[in-house]
Amino acid sequence: MAWLRNLGLVVVAGVACKREPSKLDSVMIQPVQTRIALDGEWDEPAWNARSQRGTFVSEAGGEARPYSEIRLLRDETHLFVGFYAADEDIKSDDAFDLTAGSFTMHVTADGRVTPATVRAAVDRDGTIDDPHDDDEEWVIESAVPLAALGPSPVTIHASRCDVTKDGVKHCGSWQGAVDLDKLGRF
Ligand SMILES: [Ca+2]
Ligand SMILES: [Ca+2]
Ligand SMILES: [Ca+2]
Incomplete structure (x- = not known):
């Protein structure tokens, strides 16, 4: 009978699923994401x-204009530094600078970063090196090896200068002591 044959197929299919999890299953059983995708998007809930x-x-x-922000997280091996830059005119040399003890870092709006031991990615909302439109922002995700930093707590100083379309240079900064042992983790 047709319904019995169909039932048999369903049972066989069910057994097959248990033996060999589908791609969907393998996605669903993964734990909550614990590792960052360095893509300039702060999509990771952490x-x-x-x-x-x-x-x-x-x-x-007072609050710097244009607005700038730093976010810090860590895992077992890296300090993750996020930078947000509101920017009406994104240029490839626009940059953030960071110091942590004797460690220094420079990262630009076109994704160049020094030192080479730091990995970084940028996401831009706007056109780079084209002042004929109004840009929005650029966001950095970077990973600094913890081994490059001194003992905790580390005093971090971050700064950014930006020249707005009216030709005025604006500089802002943030400084804080960061207890690496208590810092939020991915
Ligand atoms: Ca990301
Ligand atoms: Ca700019
Ligand atoms: Ca532009």
Whole structure:
């Protein structure tokens, strides 16, 4: 009978699924993402849920304009540094600088980073090196080897200068002591 043959197929299919998990199963049984995708997107929930955040202040005091922000997370081997830059005119030389003890880092809006031991990625919302439009922002995700940093807590200083379309240079910075042992983790 047709219904019996169909039932048999269903049973066989069910057994097959148990023996060999489908691709969907393998995705579903994965634990919550614990590793960051370095792509300039703060899609990983930890960036919002557990990071230490700092808002840049201007040299005159008060929140820096254009707005800049730093976020910090870690795992077993790396300190992850995120930078957010509001920017109406993104240029390839726009950059963040960071110091942590004797360690220094420079990362640009076109994704260049020094030193070479740091991995970084940038996501831009706007056109780079084209002032004929209004850009929005660029976001950095970077991974600094913990071995490059001194003992915890480390004093981190981050800064950014930006020239707005009116030709005015604006600088902002953030400084904070970061307890690596208590820092949020991926
Ligand atoms: Ca990401
Ligand atoms: Ca800029
Ligand atoms: Ca542009």
